[in-house]
Amino acid sequence: MNNEIAIEASGLKKRFGETQALRGVDLTVPTGTILGVLGPNGAGKTTAVRILATLLRPDAGRAVIAGRDLHTDPVGVRGKIGLTGQYASVDEDLTGSENLRLLARLLEFSRAGAKARAAELLERFELSHAGGRAVKTYSGGMRRRLDLAASLIGRPEVLYLDEPTTGLDPHARNEVWQIVRGLVNDGVTVLLTTQYLEEADQLADRITVIDTGKVVADGRPDELKRRTGGQTLQVRPSTRADLEAVSRILTELTQQVPDRDDDTGLLTVPVSDPVLLSTVVRKLDDAGITADELALRLPSLDDVFLALTGHRTSQENDQNRQEALV
């Protein structure tokens, strides 16, 4: 028995006809943490989740989830996990409450117990007012929350969330993030897939980046950022007239000519030494220059992704996604 690792998968492979969806993926998730699996469309995120949820049989590789072996004890695995799939898997015709009660009954709650558990979850996900309404009348955010509630009925130790916020507005996305954080506080282990770099950065303790079925990077969000180049210093002087002077100061200090954006009046320059920031502040002060913005930034995960995979999460991919949903 291993108490530290909730999900341990190695060498997962899966082929669909011509498509090699997974080419040997390793994933490790310590108990009580969030792993963000980041990748563009078609990277294999859903395939990996479906395998770990016992919905798909891998061609090769093995996995142990909450101490249960995926191959030899799939029923045991199913007893430990909760799944919120990429596409809502609640029943449109039934009400929110009926959906939850049905699942509770299947998980061996008594009739009264099922009713109580459904009410409790509806309350927790702020759906009490809509519990008696058919799910087809729900908004996207409500549906997502119900889907999440549905995957929590059996108090799973391990929760899979496949792109839980895709298609949600920023407000609804924030709500889902709050819920996920709350779950982890309760000790649940979460494996979350996402195409949103910000989401992985916000939620995940560790990030595994996959692309075309392979792991291309793995680490803490800040580690990943560091791995793809150092930090950048950004300065925006209060008046455009000072741009020249600031640029000179920065060049002097970093031995590099800063990037200059004349539209925004922002100067950007890579730096290796964080201590430089205080020096810059002093020099600007000495020169009597005030700045609206002065910051040391890690590169965005978008930059990381570009560096790791050679391509961005492009517009083209977004279009594919639209078509796939139709």
Place this chain on the structure above:
Amino acid sequence: MTTATMTAERTPAKLVSPAKLVKDSFAMAWRGVLKIRKNPEQLSDVTLMPILFLVMFGYIFGGAVQGSTEEYLQVFVPGLVVMITIMASMSAGISLNTDVSKGVFDRFRAMPIARSAPLVGAVVADFVRYVVGIGVLLGFAAILGFRITTDPLSTLAAVAIAIAFGLAFCWIAMFIGILVKSPGALAGIMMAIVMPFTFGSNVFVPTETMPDWLAAWSEISPVSLLADVMRGLLVDGGDITGPLLGSLAWMGALLAVFFPLTIRTYLRRLG
């Protein structure tokens, strides 16, 4: 990462017990019944079809085949019970197809429940549809002049046997529902299956009037056999042992072939 950490707990692999299958199937059947209650229009086939068939065939064939509509109804209605049951059983495959393609079953498949429960439950829920279909049929037939001449117990037995047949026959539809990936093609395929069974039987016309090859099929067709059982139980009260045994054999065979086939295909379809 070390592979040494990857050791599963030494608990024996859990299996799902038969008692759990029954419980889960009933939970899933509750879902099916709820869905029928929410969309009563789902019952339009089993309410409209009996009426349409009675009016159309009762009056069109009535004169030609049996001399008078009343006489024809006495022979035709028991057979129509079987035909309506078969038609009602086809919708199980169509709803299964939409459920699977929408991914509603994904959640069930990732839960520690009996894996066949979602399918068995859906079939059990269709019980409601058969009862409604047969009820409408017998009720409307009574208005047109059809008379049940046996006792209530025989009538009950007839209905029960018809429904049992529907529950077995629907596994053909379930199998096709899980096999065919395009929902558009489903209705056509279902019709292509239903037609030879229903029209290649003694429901509409006596077997004697058929060409030899069709008569040969009609003699052994489960629909003819079952129609004879219905006639015995509803109208003439005659001996039905032969056709009853034949019908039961068909039900057993249909279940033995299509139930495992469907479950296997279901489990394999997405994995």
